[in-house]
Amino acid sequence: MASVLVVEDDQFVRSALIRHLTEAAHTVRSVGTALEALREVAHFRFDVVILDLGLPDLDGSEALKMLRGITDVPVIVATARDDETEIVRLLNDGADDYLTKPFSVEHLAARMAAVLRRSRSSAGEAPPSPEIRVGGLAIDPLRRQAELDGVRLDLTRREFDLLAFLAGRPGVVVARKELLAEVWQQSYGDDQTIDVHLSWLRRKLGETAARPRYLHTLRGVGVKLEPPRPSEAEPPR
Numbered sequence: 001m002a003s004v005l006v007v008e009d010d011q012f013v014r015s016a017l018i019r020h021l022t023e024a025a026h027t028v029r030s031v032g033t034a035l036e037a038l039r040e041v042a043h044f045r046f047d048v049v050i051l052d053l054g055l056p057d058l059d060g061s062e063a064l065k066m067l068r069g070i071t072d073v074p075v076i077v078a079t080a081r082d083d084e085t086e087i088v089r090l091l092n093d094g095a096d097d098y099l100t101k102p103f104s105v106e107h108l109a110a111r112m113a114a115v116l117r118r119s120r121s122s123a124g125e126a127p128p129s130p131e132i133r134v135g136g137l138a139i140d141p142l143r144r145q146a147e148l149d150g151v152r153l154d155l156t157r158r159e160f161d162l163l164a165f166l167a168g169r170p171g172v173v174v175a176r177k178e179l180l181a182e183v184w185q186q187s188y189g190d191d192q193t194i195d196v197h198l199s200w201l202r203r204k205l206g207e208t209a210a211r212p213r214y215l216h217t218l219r220g221v222g223v224k225l226e227p228p229r230p231s232e233a234e235p236p237r
Contacts, residue, residue, distance in 0.1 A: 034063035135227030
């Protein structure tokens with residue numbers, strides 16, 4: 001199974017997580033502070049980190065940034081904060097997924113399984129496809145780089161995966177369920193996760209949901225990426 005680091009200062013929650021994960025045959029280490037977590041990650045190899053945000057020494061979001069500076073281990077953030085802006089910031093700071101407290105052990109198990117599938121499939125994935133071009137977009141899966149009209153786009157890992165997946169199917173409407181399965185490797189999930197990434201991707205492409213150029217949402221159907229029409233060639237100012 002997996003090697004898991006639990007970063008949680010609430011002893012009751014921490015004990016419950018350790019018990020559940022151990023019963024599921026995972027190897028578990030646990031700490032109660034951000035600095036302890038950084039030491040653990042520096043000295044041991046983990047398959048996934050479950051990170052609480054309300055830590056006594058450092059805010060969990062700061063701990064997340066520090067973790068991303070030394071490791072690419074998948075991180076699932078556990079938070080009582082359900083503000084969309086906060087969730088967006090966490091995802092952009094490097095969180096692979098998030099859980100809003102309180103959550104069930106079944107929900108945690110499903111999110112962990114999805115994150116581990118993504119991580120393990122990436123480690124043994126097939127050679128990346130050739131460069132993808134759609135309108136002024138140029139996407140290089142090998143170097144994991146994307147440009148718009150010759151300007152490099154600063155994308156997070158998940159934003160790049162989402163853009164590359166949609167660009168590989170130009171003009172095709174992709175259902176949210178398919179995006180969850182192919183980009184997030186989840187059979188089910190919260191639509192907010194997709195909406196958050198689409199919103200930030202649109203911003204980096206110089207467009208909005210009200211004035212789309214490349215990304216078009218069909219309510220109740222899905223999302224498609226296609227080259228802008230001549231009247232949409234210039235981004236909104």
